[in-house]
Amino acid sequence: MILDISMWIWIPLALAIILAFINQIKASFALLGITLIGAIIEQRLNMIGLAGIAAGLLVAYKTPSLEKKWQLGAYLFIFLWCIALFLHLIPGFNNAKVLDAVVTGPFTLYLNLDKPLILFGLLLAYPALLGSKANINKKALIYTTIPLFSLLPLAWGLGALKPEFTIPNWWWLFALNNLLLTCVAEEAFFRGFIQQSLSKRFGWIAGVAVASVLFGIAHIGGGLLLVVFATLAGVGYGVAFHYSARLWVAVAFHFLFNFMHLVFFTYPIMK
Numbered sequence: 001m002i003l004d005i006s007m008w009i010w011i012p013l014a015l016a017i018i019l020a021f022i023n024q025i026k027a028s029f030a031l032l033g034i035t036l037i038g039a040i041i042e043q044r045l046n047m048i049g050l051a052g053i054a055a056g057l058l059v060a061y062k063t064p065s066l067e068k069k070w071q072l073g074a075y076l077f078i079f080l081w082c083i084a085l086f087l088h089l090i091p092g093f094n095n096a097k098v099l100d101a102v103v104t105g106p107f108t109l110y111l112n113l114d115k116p117l118i119l120f121g122l123l124l125a126y127p128a129l130l131g132s133k134a135n136i137n138k139k140a141l142i143y144t145t146i147p148l149f150s151l152l153p154l155a156w157g158l159g160a161l162k163p164e165f166t167i168p169n170w171w172w173l174f175a176l177n178n179l180l181l182t183c184v185a186e187e188a189f190f191r192g193f194i195q196q197s198l199s200k201r202f203g204w205i206a207g208v209a210v211a212s213v214l215f216g217i218a219h220i221g222g223g224l225l226l227v228v229f230a231t232l233a234g235v236g237y238g239v240a241f242h243y244s245a246r247l248w249v250a251v252a253f254h255f256l257f258n259f260m261h262l263v264f265f266t267y268p269i270m271k
Contacts, residue, residue, distance in 0.1 A: 001170050002098050006042035009035050010096075010111050014180045017116060020123060021130065021248050032120055035113075044113055049092020053117060056081040060125035078125045082189050085114045086218065098177075099170060107267055109170075111177060118185040122193050129192040134245040141243055148236030148253065151229055152261060160225050161265040174262060175255075183254040190215045190234065191241040191250045199242070208238035226269045233257060 016031035036053065039045035056078070063074040084090050099109035122129050155161045168174075190211045199207030216231025236257070241250035261267055 001173060002096075002100065004096075006044060007096055007098075007111065009038040009042055009044060009113070010181075012038070013113070013116060014176065017119060017180050017184055020119060023130070025123065028123075029120065032117075039113055044094045044096070046092040046094075049090060049114075052084075052090040052092060056085075056117070056121050057124060060121040060123075063125040064127060075125065078121060081121060082118045082193075085118050086185075086189070088112075088114055090114060098173060102168070102170070109174065109177060112181055115185045116181045119188045122188050126193050126197070128196060129188060129247065131192070131196075131241070131244070131246040131248075136246070136249070137243040141240055141249070144236055144239045144243065144253075148233065148240075148257060149260065151232055151236075152257075152265060155225075155229055155269065156265065158225070160229070160269050161261075163264065164266045165264055167263060171262070175259060178258050179251070179255045183251045183258070186215070186218075187237065187241075187247055187250045187254055190218075191238055192247045195238055195241060204242050208235060208242060212238055222269060229269065 012031040013035040016028045016035065019025075019028040019031065036045060036050065040047075040050065059074055059077050059081070063071060063078065066074055088095070093112075093114045095113055096111040097108065098111055099107065101108055152161065156163060194214060195207040195211035197207075198210050212231050212234030215234035215237075216227045216229075219226045219230040222230075233254075237250045237254050240253040241247065244250070
């Protein structure tokens, strides 16, 4: 593990994300502000990167109050801004490499500062992001786990994974990073934003399908097989979101899938 004192800035960021999920929005953004100030002090962010963040958050803040004719353009901007954060295309960020080609995989892990900002932009632009208080269909969620978690042994059967039971000494770092910085950002974008938006207009099946395909394509860097399995996993996360109406449930399904992958199989998938 490669850790240094500058990584304290991810502590208020993690707390900001947790507070966002319990609807403490003002406190969440206050901690985000502390994170960004700290990132500049610790040279994990420069003024160019801060300008890119500010532009996205400002447009996101204004989007819900815009006239309909302007909202589409604003949502398109937010969509592209999120993609840029996913792909680390906005300059000015110095993300921290904390694992470098460790044995399982090999696998390299960064603590990203840019990608988690997707959650905060979407919270401003799309107030329905976190879901609703509709009743959770617990039976449907249980049934969803069966095909979802069957993807791991299926991938093994196809030669994309190998069984490898291990709990590495950095499991806690993987868990915190994957849960709060990776799964939250991905589920906010693909399920909370894309799936919800499309479901309201075209029905939930279309919403799940399109969001899942886009989620799969986002993993193209890992090869075609990963695209297929990510798409299928995305269907599972999308169905979990549909039957729970809560983003945190989709995040939990996504994290548990990834953590089981790490513990019981080679990680990540083999090309």
